Amino acid sequence: MHLSTRSIHVGNEKEPLTGAVIPPLHLSSTFAPDGDFSKAVYDYSRSGNPTRAGLETTLAALEEGCAALAFSSGMAAIHCATQLLRSGDHIIAGTDIYGGTYRILHKILNRAGIETTLVPLHDLEAVAAAIRPSTRLIWAENPGNPLLSLVDIEALAELAHSHQALLAVDNTFATPVATQPLTLGADIVMHSATKFLGGHSDLLGGALIVKDPELYKELYFIQNATGAVMAPFDCFLCSRGIKTLEVRFREQCKSALWIAQYLSHHPQVRKVHYPGLSSHPQHTLAQQQLRGSYGAVVSFELDADFQAAQRFVSSTHLFQRAVSVGAVESLIEQPASMSHASYDKTDRIKAGISDGLIRLSVGLEHVHDLLADLQQAFRTALPISEEARPEHKARANANYVFQ
Numbered sequence: 001m002h003l004s005t006r007s008i009h010v011g012n013e014k015e016p017l018t019g020a021v022i023p024p025l026h027l028s029s030t031f032a033p034d035g036d037f038s039k040a041v042y043d044y045s046r047s048g049n050p051t052r053a054g055l056e057t058t059l060a061a062l063e064e065g066c067a068a069l070a071f072s073s074g075m076a077a078i079h080c081a082t083q084l085l086r087s088g089d090h091i092i093a094g095t096d097i098y099g100g101t102y103r104i105l106h107k108i109l110n111r112a113g114i115e116t117t118l119v120p121l122h123d124l125e126a127v128a129a130a131i132r133p134s135t136r137l138i139w140a141e142n143p144g145n146p147l148l149s150l151v152d153i154e155a156l157a158e159l160a161h162s163h164q165a166l167l168a169v170d171n172t173f174a175t176p177v178a179t180q181p182l183t184l185g186a187d188i189v190m191h192s193a194t195k196f197l198g199g200h201s202d203l204l205g206g207a208l209i210v211k212d213p214e215l216y217k218e219l220y221f222i223q224n225a226t227g228a229v230m231a232p233f234d235c236f237l238c239s240r241g242i243k244t245l246e247v248r249f250r251e252q253c254k255s256a257l258w259i260a261q262y263l264s265h266h267p268q269v270r271k272v273h274y275p276g277l278s279s280h281p282q283h284t285l286a287q288q289q290l291r292g293s294y295g296a297v298v299s300f301e302l303d304a305d306f307q308a309a310q311r312f313v314s315s316t317h318l319f320q321r322a323v324s325v326g327a328v329e330s331l332i333e334q335p336a337s338m339s340h341a342s343y344d345k346t347d348r349i350k351a352g353i354s355d356g357l358i359r360l361s362v363g364l365e366h367v368h369d370l371l372a373d374l375q376q377a378f379r380t381a382l383p384i385s386e387e388a389r390p391e392h393k394a395r396a397n398a399n400y401v402f403q
């Protein structure tokens with residue numbers, strides 16, 4: 001069955017009692033089953049809920065896993081995965097990761113004696129050099145947030161396994177439409193379901209999906225013991241969002257490529273980070289691993305300082321200034337002051353997240369309207385003086401090379 005068919009039919013079976021095509025939303029916190037209580041499928045909603053179970057079945061099918069767990073947020077899902085580790089264990093994570101992931105690794109897990117080393121994961125030699133006998137987990141984001149770097153999942157899985165470590169991939173930005181990390185050797189796939197899976201900026205959720213039933217049992221035990229499950233109503237919304245995931249994502253990717261091309265010719269843009277551009281350092285890997293959908297997030301570096309970047313993100317109208325990605329509404333943000341503000345400044349600069357970096361999440365508005373919005377933001381936030389105009393024109397012409 002194709003992905004779009006699975007996203008509609010798996011985990012969304014009609015309700016047998018009434019024939020309702022949409023399974024009902026089960027809000028009950030507790031269950032009173034007939035017969036032997038210890039054999040009941042559902043007894044208490046933290047341990048299991050039919051609406052959550054439907055979503056988890058869909059998620060497992062989309063990522064080619066054996067089972068999935070739905071969490072109250074993406075961070076709750078990350079937290080659960082890291083609870084597989086013990087004091088003294090070591091994690092290797094990418095340098096290009098979400099600010100909240102950086103925070104949990106460096107400011108929460110360190111308290112429990114779990115140390116993290118950040119390494120650019122595309123550099124397999126650097127990863128191999130950072131591996132210790134205590135390394136139990138490699139945590140990768142693919143593509144990374146906010147610089148859209150890629151990791152070779154197959155090669156990284158091989159390296160992790162040769163050192164008895166697990167490979168977890170945050171697949172939030174690629175979605176299973178572009179990449180299914182479990183099929184490439186990863187052990188755990190993680191999602192912030194708040195993003196593309198939900199797709200409409202109206203729910204908070206996270207997910208872990210695995211292919212090993214024993215690993216699933218361990219993660220289920222941790223989730224049930226710690227309790228950060230996704231609420232039934234959010235599960236219902238997420239299941240609904242997933243039905244249109246593939247069409248939404250593919251369309252958003254098309255617009256994102258147009259926008260990345262426009263920006264890459266702009267004289268006031270220093271650099272564009274987008275895996276679909278031939279200038280991306282891992283474009284060849286992107287062509288194989290992302291299966292033609294290069295993502296709906298584009299970042300770019302303005303030829304400007306912190307304040308000018310702040311002005312720029314306040315000057316768009318359709319791109320709303322907000323953190324998050326993956327919804328039908330386009331969003332714009334400055335990672336240095338917003339999504340990645342929890343980084344220590346030296347780590348942030350070392351990771352390449354400059355003051356002038358801007359991140360766009362491209363939604364489903366018409367791409368011409370989005371391009372017009374960016375054009376007017378350049379005029380408003382970074383006006384060109386009369387004296388600078390000839391040089392600006394010359395740079396615009398020089399940059400105008402079709403990809």
Ligand SMILES: Cc1ncc(COP(=O)(O)O)c(C=O)c1O
Nearest residue numbers: 073074075098145172192194205
């Ligand atoms: C790549 C990535 N992973 C994880 C998260 C955390 O997810 P949540 O906000 O649902 O807790 C985010 C949030 O922005 C993210 O962008």
